[in-house]
Amino acid sequence: MKFHVLTIFPDFFASPLKSGIIGKAIEKGVFEVNLLNIRDFTTDRHRTTDDYPYGGGCGMVMKVEPVARAIESIPHEGKKRIILTTPQGTPFNQALAKELSGLDDVTVICGRYEGVDERVRAFADIEVSAGDYVLTGGEAIALGIIDAVGRLIPGVLGNEASSEEDSFSNGLLEHPQYTRPEMFRGVCVPEILLSGNHAGIERWRRQESIKRTFLRRPELLSSAELSREDAEYVEALKRGAASAN
Numbered sequence: 187m188k189f190h191v192l193t194i195f196p197d198f199f200a201s202p203l204k205s206g207i208i209g210k211a212i213e214k215g216v217f218e219v220n221l222l223n224i225r226d227f228t229t230d231r232h233r234t235t236d237d238y239p240y241g242g243g244c245g246m247v248m249k250v251e252p253v254a255r256a257i258e259s260i261p262h263e264g265k266k267r268i269i270l271t272t273p274q275g276t277p278f279n280q281a282l283a284k285e286l287s288g289l290d291d292v293t294v295i296c297g298r299y300e301g302v303d304e305r306v307r308a309f310a311d312i313e314v315s316a317g318d319y320v321l322t323g324g325e326a327i328a329l330g331i332i333d334a335v336g337r338l339i340p341g342v343l344g345n346e347a348s349s350e351e352d353s354f355s356n357g358l359l360e361h362p363q364y365t366r367p368e369m370f371r372g373v374c375v376p377e378i379l380l381s382g383n384h385a386g387i388e389r390w391r392r393q394e395s396i397k398r399t400f401l402r403r404p405e406l407l408s409s410a411e412l413s414r415e416d417a418e419y420v421e422a423l424k425r426g427a428a429s430a431n
């Protein structure tokens with residue numbers, strides 16, 4: 187898998203791409219990140235990447251030609267996707283991360299918060315947002331995409347199972363986790379986790395995962411895969427919530 191990132195701030199990526207699991211994977215060559223400085227694709231003396239908006243108004247607009255040249259310089263290989271980061275895009279999520287992890291070539295065009303020339307959009311297959319807030323540019327979400335997609339590529343996580351138990355990967359938030367000490371400032375680890383009863387632990391974790399999703403992100407439950415027992419537990423949570431009101 188190869189990521190290409192079009193940015194006017196390539197230095198932004200230096201430290202994150204050397205750190206932790208992602209840094210190790212890149213070092214081992216499990217996947218590659220090719221940073222393209224959009225400024226290198228300008229042709230004027232001042233290496234201009236943005237300009238005033240036609241029609242007036244404040245703020246600068248990212249120019250189309252350097253982005254077009256940068257995209258066209260990439261020797262895309264295999265199954266590819268070109269992403270434009272913009273607050274107007276679809277919010278990035280685990281399902282999209284999973285889909286992208288199956289491709290050979292993922293390109294991210296980092297937009298600037300003030301806007302990009304509308305004609306840049308024609309170079310993207312999809313537009314992706316970090317969420318309903320405004321960043322100064324798409325670099326932070328580009329890193330988020332590389333991290334979220336990268337960790338799903340086989341060979342990146344030591345234990346393949348660990349990405350299957352993540353929040354969202356089964357449509358639910360993850361259950362609570364504890365490690366030592368058993369008691370911290372009067373708060374004890376739930377008894378069941380110390381019991382050695384593996385079936386009981388599995389059931390507890392499943393129910394805690396459902397409960398947490400019900401309380402924090404109830405809209406996720408309608409698309410999660412729930413067994414009959416899970417669905418009964420959701421009904422019990424609903425009854426409990428209704429009687430508390």
Ligand code: ADE
Nearest residue numbers: 271272273315316320321
């Ligand atoms: N650029 C500025 N804000 C953004 C956001 N929320 N998502 C993606 N790109 C952005």
